[in-house]
Amino acid sequence: MNKIENLLKNKITEAVFSTFNIELEDDFVVIEIPKDSNNGDYSTNIAMKLTKSVKQKPSITANMLVEKLNETCEIAEKIEVAGVGFINFFIKSEVLAEIINTVIDAKDDYGKNNSGNNLKILVEYVSANPTGPLHCGHARGAAWGDVICRLLKKSGYDYLREYYINDAGNQIDMLGESIYGRYRQYYGLDFTIPADGYYGEDIIEITKEIIDDVGDNYLHSAKQEAVDFFKWEGRNRQLNRIKADLAYYGCHFDSWVSEKSIVDENRVEKALEKMISMNLTYQQDGAFWFKSTEYGDDKDRVLKKSDGFYTYLTPDIAYHQHKFERGYEKLVNLWGADHHGYVARMKAAMTALGHPKDALEVDLIQMVRLVEDGIEVKMSKRTGNAITIRELVDEVGLDAARYFFVCKAVDTHLDFDFTLAKSETNDNPVYYAQYAYARICSVLRQYPAEKLEHYSLLNCEKEIALLKHIGEFTSVVADAAKTRAPHKMCNYIQKLAQYFHSFYATNKICDENNIKLSKERLALVEAIRITLKNALDLIGVSSPERM
């Protein structure tokens, strides 16, 4: 909520109080920007919302309030009642223009806000098993998580980017076995790779890397010893590859937590003991069960199998419990949609352990379908395997890859249009925004902008639209952070670029015949530049000064 909206809100609250003697709660008054500017710069539906309390037609209520507002609301040039009872405010353009200096003064910090209130929030994303390269599905999650964190940072949250490494389960054993197989194969010996092992090119590469380091040392040792060695060698090398791919993709994590460390620190036993002591479990058929149905799950879940091993769930509970123990009040997980059924039991576990109901929130990332020329592309033409994050970046470029993943809400399946993302021409939406930035920079290179004391001439429709949109930026950032909706930032960017292009096409920014107006416009353009740059930064897309 910006300065103008706040002021309007206060004036409306006052007017309601003095007219009807009703004290409104803080969030009761809603200010919005009408789609059609004929309906004012800002509007409120307060008269409709008061229908029941005041027992009269909204239009009458609205007129009574406007009478009062006309006296008190000095920033408005005109206040009207329209439709069924909307109150529409037309703001003096010099008041709207004050935003220019706010932006210029704040520079990179424009958009920064404290809506997060320093909330300690841990965002866990990607968390792919260290058994193979990251593919396009991970790319969606990585971009989404990264942008969420950028938004949280800008909005004053105390956030942590975390990657959970599943390195204590069966899949890591399979990794060890797979490398062991390739190792023997390299030396021309008989070999087997388990049916649920890993057959990718990356395993062969990693095997060769290991051979470069240790040669045939493990050829004659006992199988289990060799597999154990390859398991951890493989895990570490895969993880390094993942880290490199993420860096290539512009994503960095603050924290890497391994499942093995959770196990080694006895956190799994402790978690189970805690659950037993809290009477959240029972024994049946030789196994320990979690009474998860009592906390909203479909059925009870096994924590410790009759063979004495834990299920996948138990270390995960321990891990999440540990997140809370580290002082995080809010946990956000971005999981692939295939983990869908897993959400309820995890939330059940956290609730059972005494954490607030919504302290853990899981956003599911739906599948990505790559489409080229209208046909689904399942495999890379080069390798025959799933397309990796690295191939994707090489193919379409970093900016396009990230933009395409971030610009759509994650709760629906995404068709990633390869053809469109690759096109370096007019069709590509990424360039639309970047081109606006390059155009702005070009203008400012030729005609440097300077801050003015006062702006009084920026009152054409397109200028007003830009001023209002720039003024919205901070609240859009705060809202996108709160609702974890990075695509809102893309929508904002597209609109800002659109307003600018439209303005640029119909108005000469620098006009020798009107120096005063030109100076004001240049300052406006500088404010647009800063806002656009900050917005692009938030989605991790570059702002080229020339194109």
Added chain:
RNA sequence: GUCCACGUAGCUCAGCCGGAUAGAGCAUCCGCCUUCUAAGCGGACGGUCAGGGGUUCGAAUCCCUUCGUGGACGCCA
């Protein structure tokens, strides 16, 4: 079969804590470079917001139901 998500223009999607005539890009068609970057601008065409019911001043938005699509339903991870 049970549970969950989704269903908006020819295509890809916004909009969804109820608000004014449901928006954008692509595609199709028509205009605009002697002018600060045409990777741009302006316009046209295009809709039973899956169907039905309900809640109310008002529903794409909330509730119920039917249909369709996808996913999850292991003492796997």
